[in-house]
Amino acid sequence: MALAVAVQLAYPKALAYFIDNAGKGREAAWYGTFFLAALAVLVLQGFAATLRYYLFQSTGYMIVTSIRRQVYAALLRQPVAFFDQHHVGELTSRLAADAEELHDALSMGLSIALRCLIIVAGAAAMLLAISPALCLVLLCYTPLSMLLSAWSGKRLKARARAIQHGQAEAGKVAHEYLANARLVRAFGQYRRAQQHYEAATASALQTAIASTRLFGAVRGVSSFLTYFALLLTLGYGAHLINQGTLSIGELTAFIIYAAMATESAGMVNDFWSDWMRTVGATERLFEMIDSAPPPEPEAGGAALAGQFxxxxxxxRYPERPQHLALDKVDFRVSAGQKIALVGPSGAGKSTIASMLLGFYEPEAGRVLFDGRPCPAHAARAGIAIVEQEPALFAGSIHDNIAFALPGRSASRDEVAAAARLANAHGFISAFPHGYNTEVGERGVQLSGGQKQRLTIARALLRNPAILILDEATSALDAASETQVQAALERLMEGRTTIIIAHRFSTIVKADRILVMQDGRIVQQGRHEELIRDRSGLYFDLMQHQLNSGSGLTFGQSMREAHTLSECQT
Known part of the structure; x- marks a missing residue:
C-alpha cells in the first residue's frame, strides 16, 4: 500500500516537471527517457496494487471466517433457554448476512480508507511544499467534512442495526415455511407463506430505503464540498500565477494534489459512515460471542451408576415466568428401575427429562446423581434419550448412529452391532449404499419406524446408565411399533429408564408410575395399585384412553379393558 501510494503521489510532481520542461526545446532522447521511467514506475505500481488487493481481501475473508466460527461456537454453548427465545432462522441469518457486512468493511473498505489516509497525509505535505498560501483555501473543507461525518455516522449506525434486525426476522419466517414445505404444499398455503415473508421484509425495506436516502444526501453534500474547495483553489491559483509567484506546472500539480487530498478525505468520510453501518449491523454478533458461557469441559470422572x-x-421456563412448570417435585430412583411418567399434556413430564439432562437449572431444590450433585455435562455423558420425533442429521446412516460417541469415531463394526440390537441392520443392509445411505434433512428419506430404530441404535451405541424414552412409540403404526418395542426392550435391559407416555400399553410394566398434574406428582405406585383408586387421576386417564380407543390396537384395548374391569370388580 505504501509503495502504491508513493507512486501515486509522484504523478502530479512528475506532470508538473514535464509541463514546465516540455516547452524548453528538449531533445527527443529526453522524452524517451522520461516515458520509459514513467512506464517502469507504472509497472511497479500495478504490482503493488495487485498485492494490496489480494492481501486485504484474503485477510478480510480469514477474519470473517474466524468470526463466523466464534459466533457458531458461541451459539452452540448457549443454554437451551436461549434457543427457546430465538428462532433458528434468525440465528442463521445473522451468522450469514451480518458477518458478510463485516467482510465488506474489513477488506475493500478498510483498504481504501487506509490508502486514502496515506494519500491525504502525503498530498498535504506536497501541497505545503508547492504553495503554503493556497493551502489556506483548503482549510475550510476539513472541519466541515469532519462535522458531516460525525453527524451522519450515529444515524447510519442506528438504521443499520434496524435493517439487520428486519432481515433476521425475515430469515426466521423464511426458515419456518421452508422447513415445513410439505405442510405448505399439502394445505395449499403458498399465498399465505408469500404474504408473511413480504410483510416481514417490508419493515427492513423501508428502513433500508431511509438509510440509503440519508447516505445519498451525505454523499451529495460531501461531493459539493470537495469540488467547491477545488474551485476556490483554482481561482486563487490563477491570481498567484498573475503575480508570478506560481508556475502553470506548479498550479497543475497543486490542483491534482488538492483533488487527491479532498477526494481521499471524502472517501475516508464515506468509510466512516460505512463502518458505523457495519458496527450497527454486526454488534449483535459480538454480543452473542461475549454473552456465551465458557465451553463445557470434557466429560470425565466416574461413570454414573444410574441412581438419581x-x-x-x-x-419456571424463562418465557413463562408466571407459571410453575415443576412445583416441589420430589422423588428418588434406584439404579436399574423403570419409572413411567404419565399425566395430561403440560403436566411437567418432558420438563423432568429436560432437567435431568441439565438443559435448565432448578429455581429451587436439586437434581442429584448417585446421591450427590453432578455437573450437567458429566451427567449427560451417562444419559441417552429417544424422542417421539426422531432427530437425525442430513448425513449418512453411519454418521447418525455414530453421533452417540463424542470425542472419538465409532467403527463400522460398533455401529452395525448397535443397529442389529435395534432391529435396524436388516433394512439398512437392503439399501444400495448400506450404512453410507444419506437420510436427507431430518431423515426425510426414511419411514417413521426406520428413523426411530436409528435413534435407538444411537442410544445403544452410547451405552448409557440412564435412558429417557419420550413418547418413543406414540407416532408409529402397529407393525413398526412391534419392531421398535422389541428394540426398546433390549435397550432398557439393566438400565435406569424414564418412560414418558400417554399410551398406557407402553408403561404398565414399569416398576413405578409417577402421575403428574400441574407440575406436581399427585400419585405414584405400580399400575395395579393405581388403577384401584377410582377417585385418582390415573384411573381417569386410563378410562379416558380406553373409551376413546386412542393409540391402542384392538388386542391392547381388550387387555387394558380386562385389567380395568378386574380392578373395578
Whole structure:
C-alpha cells in the first residue's frame, strides 16, 4: 500500500516537471527517457496494487471466517433457554448476512480508507511544499467534512442495526415455511407463506430505503464540498500565477494534489459512515460471542451408576415466568428401575427429562446423581434419550448412529452391532449404499419406524446408565411399533429408564408410575395399585384412553379393558 501510494503521489510532481520542461526545446532522447521511467514506475505500481488487493481481501475473508466460527461456537454453548427465545432462522441469518457486512468493511473498505489516509497525509505535505498560501483555501473543507461525518455516522449506525434486525426476522419466517414445505404444499398455503415473508421484509425495506436516502444526501453534500474547495483553489491559483509567484506546472500539480487530498478525505468520510453501518449491523454478533458461557469441559470422572433423585425441585421456563412448570417435585430412583411418567399434556413430564439432562437449572431444590450433585455435562455423558420425533442429521446412516460417541469415531463394526440390537441392520443392509445411505434433512428419506430404530441404535451405541424414552412409540403404526418395542426392550435391559407416555400399553410394566398434574406428582405406585383408586387421576386417564380407543390396537384395548374391569370388580 505504501509503495502504491508513493507512486501515486509522484504523478502530479512528475506532470508538473514535464509541463514546465516540455516547452524548453528538449531533445527527443529526453522524452524517451522520461516515458520509459514513467512506464517502469507504472509497472511497479500495478504490482503493488495487485498485492494490496489480494492481501486485504484474503485477510478480510480469514477474519470473517474466524468470526463466523466464534459466533457458531458461541451459539452452540448457549443454554437451551436461549434457543427457546430465538428462532433458528434468525440465528442463521445473522451468522450469514451480518458477518458478510463485516467482510465488506474489513477488506475493500478498510483498504481504501487506509490508502486514502496515506494519500491525504502525503498530498498535504506536497501541497505545503508547492504553495503554503493556497493551502489556506483548503482549510475550510476539513472541519466541515469532519462535522458531516460525525453527524451522519450515529444515524447510519442506528438504521443499520434496524435493517439487520428486519432481515433476521425475515430469515426466521423464511426458515419456518421452508422447513415445513410439505405442510405448505399439502394445505395449499403458498399465498399465505408469500404474504408473511413480504410483510416481514417490508419493515427492513423501508428502513433500508431511509438509510440509503440519508447516505445519498451525505454523499451529495460531501461531493459539493470537495469540488467547491477545488474551485476556490483554482481561482486563487490563477491570481498567484498573475503575480508570478506560481508556475502553470506548479498550479497543475497543486490542483491534482488538492483533488487527491479532498477526494481521499471524502472517501475516508464515506468509510466512516460505512463502518458505523457495519458496527450497527454486526454488534449483535459480538454480543452473542461475549454473552456465551465458557465451553463445557470434557466429560470425565466416574461413570454414573444410574441412581438419581429430584430433591424438592421447582422450576419456571424463562418465557413463562408466571407459571410453575415443576412445583416441589420430589422423588428418588434406584439404579436399574423403570419409572413411567404419565399425566395430561403440560403436566411437567418432558420438563423432568429436560432437567435431568441439565438443559435448565432448578429455581429451587436439586437434581442429584448417585446421591450427590453432578455437573450437567458429566451427567449427560451417562444419559441417552429417544424422542417421539426422531432427530437425525442430513448425513449418512453411519454418521447418525455414530453421533452417540463424542470425542472419538465409532467403527463400522460398533455401529452395525448397535443397529442389529435395534432391529435396524436388516433394512439398512437392503439399501444400495448400506450404512453410507444419506437420510436427507431430518431423515426425510426414511419411514417413521426406520428413523426411530436409528435413534435407538444411537442410544445403544452410547451405552448409557440412564435412558429417557419420550413418547418413543406414540407416532408409529402397529407393525413398526412391534419392531421398535422389541428394540426398546433390549435397550432398557439393566438400565435406569424414564418412560414418558400417554399410551398406557407402553408403561404398565414399569416398576413405578409417577402421575403428574400441574407440575406436581399427585400419585405414584405400580399400575395395579393405581388403577384401584377410582377417585385418582390415573384411573381417569386410563378410562379416558380406553373409551376413546386412542393409540391402542384392538388386542391392547381388550387387555387394558380386562385389567380395568378386574380392578373395578
Amino acid at each position: 433423585a429430584f430433591d424438592c425441585v421447582s422450576f
